[in-house]
Amino acid sequence: xxxxxxxxxxxxxxxxxxxxxxxxxxxxxxxxxxxxxxxxxxxxxxxxxxxxxxxxxxxxxxxxxxxxxxxxxxxxxxxxxxxxxxxxxxxxxxxxxxxxxxxxxxxxxxxxxxxxxxxxxxxxxxxxxxxxxxxxxxxxxxxxxxxxxxxxxxxxxxxxxxxxxxxxxxxxxxxxxxxxxxxxxxxxxxxxxxxxxxxxxxxxxxxxxxxxxxxxxxxxxxxxxxxxxxxxxxxxxxxxxxxxxxxxxxxxxxxxxxxxxxxxxxxxxxxxxxxxxxxxxxxxxxxxxxxxxxxxxxxxxxxxxxx
Amino acid sequence: xxxxxxxxxxxxxxxxxxxxxxxxxxxxxxxxxxxxxxxxxxxxxxxxxxxxxxxxxxxxxxxxxxxxxxxxxxxxxxxxxxxxxxxxxxxxxxxxxxxxxxxxxxxxxxxxxxxxxxxxxxxxxxxxxxxxxxxxxxxxxxxxxxxxxxxxxxxxxxxxxxxxxxxxxxxxxxxxxxxxxxxxxxxxxxxxxxxxxxxxxxxxxxxxxxxxxxxxxxxxxxxxxxxxxxxxxxxxxxxxxxxxxxxxxxxxxxxxxxxxxx
Ligand SMILES: Cc1cc2nc3c(=O)[nH]c(=O)nc-3n(C[C@H](O)[C@H](O)[C@H](O)COP(=O)(O)OP(=O)(O)OC[C@H]3O[C@@H](n4cnc5c(N)ncnc54)[C@H](O)[C@@H]3O)c2cc1C
Ligand SMILES: Cc1cc2nc3c(=O)[nH]c(=O)nc-3n(C[C@H](O)[C@H](O)[C@H](O)COP(=O)(O)O)c2cc1C
Ligand code: FES
Numbered sequence: 001x002x003x004x005x006x007x008x009x010x011x012x013x014x015x016x017x018x019x020x021x022x023x024x025x026x027x028x029x030x031x032x033x034x035x036x037x038x039x040x041x042x043x044x045x046x047x048x049x050x051x052x053x054x055x056x057x058x059x060x061x062x063x064x065x066x067x068x069x070x071x072x073x074x075x076x077x078x079x080x081x082x083x084x085x086x087x088x089x090x091x092x093x094x095x096x097x098x099x100x101x102x103x104x105x106x107x108x109x110x111x112x113x114x115x116x117x118x119x120x121x122x123x124x125x126x127x128x129x130x131x132x133x134x135x136x137x138x139x140x141x142x143x144x145x146x147x148x149x150x151x152x153x154x155x156x157x158x159x160x161x162x163x164x165x166x167x168x169x170x171x172x173x174x175x176x177x178x179x180x181x182x183x184x185x186x187x188x189x190x191x192x193x194x195x196x197x198x199x200x201x202x203x204x205x206x207x208x209x210x211x212x213x214x215x216x217x218x219x220x221x222x223x224x225x226x227x228x229x230x231x232x233x234x235x236x237x238x239x240x241x242x243x244x245x246x247x248x249x250x251x252x253x254x255x256x257x258x259x260x261x262x263x264x265x266x267x268x269x270x271x272x273x274x275x276x277x278x279x280x281x282x283x284x285x286x287x288x289x290x291x292x293x294x295x296x297x298x299x300x301x302x303x304x305x306x307x
Numbered sequence: 308x309x310x311x312x313x314x315x316x317x318x319x320x321x322x323x324x325x326x327x328x329x330x331x332x333x334x335x336x337x338x339x340x341x342x343x344x345x346x347x348x349x350x351x352x353x354x355x356x357x358x359x360x361x362x363x364x365x366x367x368x369x370x371x372x373x374x375x376x377x378x379x380x381x382x383x384x385x386x387x388x389x390x391x392x393x394x395x396x397x398x399x400x401x402x403x404x405x406x407x408x409x410x411x412x413x414x415x416x417x418x419x420x421x422x423x424x425x426x427x428x429x430x431x432x433x434x435x436x437x438x439x440x441x442x443x444x445x446x447x448x449x450x451x452x453x454x455x456x457x458x459x460x461x462x463x464x465x466x467x468x469x470x471x472x473x474x475x476x477x478x479x480x481x482x483x484x485x486x487x488x489x490x491x492x493x494x495x496x497x498x499x500x501x502x503x504x505x506x507x508x509x510x511x512x513x514x515x516x517x518x519x520x521x522x523x524x525x526x527x528x529x530x531x532x533x534x535x536x537x538x539x540x541x542x543x544x545x546x547x548x549x550x551x552x553x554x555x556x557x558x559x560x561x562x563x564x565x566x567x568x569x
Binding site: 026027028029030031032034035036037047055056058059060061062063064066067068069071073076219220248249268270271272273274275 | 311400540541556
């Protein structure tokens with residue numbers, strides 16, 4: 001087999017991307033373009049946008065823990081107007097689809113924002129961040145409730161025909177129920193998942209290590225939990241899954257694809273190495289050549305057949 | 308396109324109980340490196356995730372073909388850094404950030420540093436000295452042992468004053484008096500600080516009263532170091548409006564009168 005036989009393109013709910021590697025919202029943006037050719041990745045996913053400008057949480061906003069980090073950024077945002085006037089046009093210079101991540105405080109706000117964002121011809125798909133643990137009380141999020149998940153997705157579905165990606169929270173007892181609620185609501189793809197609600201304490205000052213007391217754990221430490229959740233969601237849903245959480249290299253991405261993901265998002269790894277997504281794409285290609293796979297689809301959920 | 312660089316360790320020596328000095332071969336870095344800029348250093352071996360994130364360090368000395376860092380062993384990142392020996396390679400991302408500025412016509416500058424902040428100011432002292440500017444410094448530390456690392460500054464400074472907690476000379480009132488005396492006596496044009504919130508607030512007040520220029524290098528917690536994560540933000544006031552800005556991108560050096568010290 002020659003190199004040209006490998007096709008990395010996938011469809012994630014109506015949006016075709018040239019390869020399954022894309023950034024995770026909040027861990028990507030202007031600043032990385034000096035280290036990574038954005039035209040190489042499957043899609044661009046800027047940080048979640050809120051309706052109004054908001055400041056985010058108090059410092060310190062991040063700390064390192066074993067095999068990961070906890071962040072309590074709290075979605076610092078310039079608001080939707082600036083997003084539409086600056087962020088969206090900025091990404092037009094790249095030849096890859098723009099996925100807009102939306103974070104809202106109520107179902108109505110999700111609707112309003114989706115309408116504004118989907119109205120932009122330059123936005124290829126919407127990602128509903130119903131999983132940010134920082135904004136809601138005590139780390140709770142929309143995505144922790146089946147009915148609200150259904151309601152948010154259902155309402156946004158009435159507004160747009162653009163692909164709707166729903167980013168689930170891993171902080172639930174049964175992710176299958178939430179995934180099915182999102183599917184019933186009309187989601188085109190499920191992002192599994194976001195950060196795990198976590199806490200770390202400095203034993204010398206005896207204070208929490210992040211200003212907001214609790215935050216979201218990301219990085220290699222969470223990967224096994226996310227792989228499990230991808231597998232579980234795959235068991236009940238046929239929607240394309242985008243795996244997200246703890247991917248550090250191509251092997252991790254392949255592991256998530258074998259568990260059932262069609263594509264993956266990369267967050268914390270880009271902080272360690274801002275050009276890491278390029279290495280991941282090359283690594284996946286090399287793996288497919290080594291084991292003679294022609295398409296990503298031959299790998300998606302393959303581990304199910306091996307059990 | 309920028310890339311991270313693997314630099315060869317030339318030396319890595321312990322200077323005092325907690326302070327270390329490292330030199331690396333920087334001949335492969337084409338970009339000009341300026342005092343106040345930082346490198347985001349990966350202390351773990353590639354593929355090992357402990358510690359996971361890079362750690363920011365400002366350059367202590369910038370030479371033709373080498374870079375020097377002065378660092379205090381704090382936790383896992385700096386502990387790992389202290390284990391490297393000459394010949395090893397370390398991955399660096401940088402130079403990043405906005406450097407210190409020296410206005411045209413400046414003759415005399417004053418530095419106010421504490422702890423590892425002294426390392427950040429050292430590169431500025433080196434540059435100013437090379438430009439024929441006279442450098443004065445007030446250096447603060449917990450103990451004399453911690454000041455050992457500041458010896459290098461002597462090469463570039465006309466006068467260095469040490470204050471320590473050990474000798475009960477590092478209180479704000481005493482430092483204020485020393486600073487004011489130096490500013491008056493030597494007719495200082497600009498002052499720079501790094502390493503302590505308390506001293507930054509003091510300098511902010513002094514520069515307002517004395518009507519001289521001042522800059523501060525902030526040390527906010529950084530996760531990405533490239534302006535995408537928003538973990539390093541600080542508040543600045545510009546035209547009477549407060550803005551939250553990323554200190555890895557718009558800093559770490561700021562005009563001191565802009566910064567809102569929380
Ligand atoms: C722009 C900048 C320049 C710096 N220059 C120097 C320098 O020249 N020499 C030096 O010794 N130190 C410098 N520091 C501080 C240095 O980054 C931290 O001491 C180091 O990251 C600690 O890592 P650790 O794993 O040893 O400790 P950890 O156990 O991870 O942390 C110990 C403490 O160090 C501080 N710290 C940890 N990580 C960071 C981080 N990513 N950013 C900022 N502070 C952190 C926190 O206050 C934390 O509580 C600088 C920091 C910044 C932001
Ligand atoms: C600093 C930081 C900021 C984040 N901000 C957002 C955000 O704005 N919206 C969102 O949906 N997820 C956000 N996330 C979560 C990431 O998109 C991702 O789901 C998570 O980090 C797990 O992936 P990783 O282990 O590859 O980092 C953020 C994560 C980090 C580390
Ligand atoms: S460290 Fe990430 S934005 Fe500054």
